[in-house]
Amino acid sequence: MDLPLTDEQMMIRDMVREFAHGEIEPYAQDYNTRGEYPAEILKKLGGLGLFGMMVPEAYGGAAAGAVSYSLALQEIARACASVAVTLSVTNLSTEPILQYGTEEQKRKYLVPLASGEHVGAFALTEPEAGSDPSSLKTSAVKKGRSYVINGTKQFITNGSHAGVIILIARTSADRNGCSAFLIPSGAKGLRVGKEERKMGLLASNTVELVFEDCEVPAANLLGKPGMGLKVALGALDSGRIGIASQATGMIGASLSEALSYASERRQFGKAIIRHQSIGNMIADIAVEHEAARLLTWSAAGLKDRGVPFSREASIAKLYATEAANRSAYRALQIFGGYGYIRDNKIERIYRDARVTTIYEGTSEVQRMVIARETEKLA
């Protein structure tokens, strides 16, 4: 169905669709096969203004809003989910700076992100702090006019390429004693640890970040001491719209792959889509695609209107990511043996989809959030 979009939203969607078709799709399979970070594509996307879509013009952004952002990510994820997650994390890292940054921090760290100079990263997860971020151990100890950081962050998207990393670290022993910091790339004492060998999203960068007596000026504290978890959770709310959009784009890709194959492939004397069991699978993917689009659009719309959107973002993220896995499963089933072969796009989507129910809050955490927020409504 056609969503009620503004002229700008349609123009952004159409431009990104054309870009994804012409500049991402033809190269996506190769980048993923080689496990290579698509620096060239990202440079172009940064130049088009896709790194800081929610950032105001004054800081080099487009102020295009969450709905436009979601539409753009969907189009990109249709072509390559790895590029989509790289963009999602970059846009996510602009938000805490915008919300909590001082004017100086915005000039120094937000402008280069929004103008596409480099990607951003968000370092929250640790080996022993995943769904429960309050148990994180990385420490930031005040020393004169600096903080000295020690610890290890795990599964950090864009970690090797980010120009700035938003780090959440412990500044006091109590449960809420976490603070957020802006860490420039190349900070002394910051080391990129091992790069993970993942199941999917092979053209995205996921690394361990090791902080060994990494000293940053106290001016790099983002927000006030003790506000770390608030900064993190706010960013994650927005991030969920990003991942819901990525997953929705992937359902769209599964649908178009399955549809074109099922229309061409003939067995028992007719196109397999004319066999009811295959037609049903196509119908199910189409329904999930529409539902995911609407839920994501609705959450992004709330954000654009400046009203609370946590519950809706979690609903969209939960639904779209679970549906992306079901849809990829069905689409691969339609392809039969050919779907199980490397180099078939559906094989890549199937692997890429798997992580979407895990990162930026597992499905279980989303249900926790939805239950809590729903209880508040009663």
Place this chain on the structure above:
Amino acid sequence: MKIVVLVKEVPDMESKFKIVGDAKIDESQIAFKMNDFDEYAVEAALQLKEKFGGEVVIVSSGPDRVTKEVRQAFAMGADWGIHVSDPQIDEGDNFVVAGALVKAIESLGGVDLVMTGVQAEDDQAALTGVFVADMLNFSHCTNVVKIEVGADQKSLTINRELEGGLNEVLEMATPAVLTIQSGINQPRYPTLPGIMKAKKKRLDLKKAADLGVGAIGEAGSKTKFHKIFFPVSEHKAEIIQGDAKAAAKTLVDKLRNEAKVI
């Protein structure tokens, strides 16, 4: 440099074409987009502006929906535009439309270059550019694949594409009309900030009367559409059976005496 780019909206060729009556196409089923050749002209104009400064003005004629194409040119970087919006002009032929575009260009009070696509993807008439040049009494060049502007910003060196991969090089002076061929450039994607700014750019709406356009509608036209139809395709094929030698003889005989091609 002050550069005008004439932009036309054309049907997306993936659309379903349905003929109503004898000479009309049902537009309700059609998705529209900017004529590709005009997009090359917009890009060429923007590149000249980036090099020499000045402004790029978009002029387009058509119903309300053409604002979408004009805004797209704005998003790419054009400065402002004129939308000639009058059903009486839309009802006319290329001559009427060209006359209206010329009045809009004249209202700008002196321009250096007028650029447009070599032709529209839909009617492929390749008339508007040359009509406009003649009416403005500007020199013109069609099929342009390369533009060099002299230091004085008044002399142009133009490559023109010919059949068979040949180019010819011409020198001409501004003001001039150039019709742009594909291959001259790769049009840029509009940036997000560009898209967000496009809506705020000035777009003047002009009727035939505002511009003092005399020739309007069918009365002002030089041509009249009698009929539009889908050509019937005829499939004629004959497979010549038999051994190779005899078949070859039959084939030569048929080519010589029946098809008369050898």
